[in-house]
Amino acid sequence: MALWKKKPEAEVDxxxxxxxxxxxxxxxxxxxxxxxxxxxxxxxxxxxNFRTIATYCKEIGLEYLTVYAFSTENWKRPVEEVSAIMxxxxxxxxxAIGRMERDxxxxxxxxxxxxxxxxLRELCLETEEISxxxxxxxxxxxxxxxGRDELLxxxxxxxxxxxxxxxxxxxxxxxxxxxYLYSAxxxxxxxxxxxxxxxxxxxxLLWQSAYAEFYFTDVLWPDFSKEELHRALAAYQGRxxxxxxx
Numbered sequence: 001m002a003l004w005k006k007k008p009e010a011e012v013d014x015x016x017x018x019x020x021x022x023x024x025x026x027x028x029x030x031x032x033x034x035x036x037x038x039x040x041x042x043x044x045x046x047x048x049n050f051r052t053i054a055t056y057c058k059e060i061g062l063e064y065l066t067v068y069a070f071s072t073e074n075w076k077r078p079v080e081e082v083s084a085i086m087x088x089x090x091x092x093x094x095x096a097i098g099r100m101e102r103d104x105x106x107x108x109x110x111x112x113x114x115x116x117x118x119x120l121r122e123l124c125l126e127t128e129e130i131s132x133x134x135x136x137x138x139x140x141x142x143x144x145x146x147g148r149d150e151l152l153x154x155x156x157x158x159x160x161x162x163x164x165x166x167x168x169x170x171x172x173x174x175x176x177x178x179x180y181l182y183s184a185x186x187x188x189x190x191x192x193x194x195x196x197x198x199x200x201x202x203x204x205l206l207w208q209s210a211y212a213e214f215y216f217t218d219v220l221w222p223d224f225s226k227e228e229l230h231r232a233l234a235a236y237q238g239r240x241x242x243x244x245x246x
């Protein structure tokens with residue numbers, strides 16, 4: 001019988017990291033199910049791992065980290081599961097606000113926050129306002145976010161600007177359209193990581209990830225370690241990015 005072998009450590013050149021890494025934090029429910037736990041326990045473990053990975057990304061000098069926390073489609077899940085996710089987000093934001101002066105991590109939210117509770121919206125806005133004082137690593141949390149919804153909202157906003165004379169459709173460029181997106185001012189992701197074994201983009205950063213490199217792994221998000229992040233970064237550094245050229 002073959003003996004289990006630990007994966008070899010990935011060699012990462014920390015002097016040439018991608019500027020922007022995006023992660024689809026997937027697999028919390030399956031992680032819990034394999035352990036005979038409720039799905040809410042998986043989300044709690046996933047939230048704690050987000051804290052670990054986000055802190056580590058700051059430590060190694062990553063400029064931007066974007067995570068998919070809750071999609072526009074996730075409202076279809078059971079009410080108790082959605083409530084648990086929102087409760088975890090509230091807990092995280094309260095703790096983050098209390099430690100922001102120490103950690104100095106900038107935070108920004110991508111998505112339509114209007115369906116959230118007034119308390120949760122206020123916490124998101126307060127976190128963003130405090131973040132304006134800091135430089136360095138910026139963590140973007142995609143909350144009630146969907147790539148198609150983002151594009152529709154951007155198109156409507158541009159159409160309204162045209163109607164009211166603030167924009168000219170004949171002068172629309174990719175850069176100009178990008179200013180209507182939630183991610184305005186943030187460079188496109190260089191690397192998109194999806195744990196859990198699923199191999200799809202799931203309506204995440206559709207415009208922004210046009211030329212991103214992708215890394216897929218069977219590891220479930222709560223088990224996604226610093227070592228697994230190293231493997232993703234090493235894989236990225238081994239790619240040749242041609243952006244449509246030769």
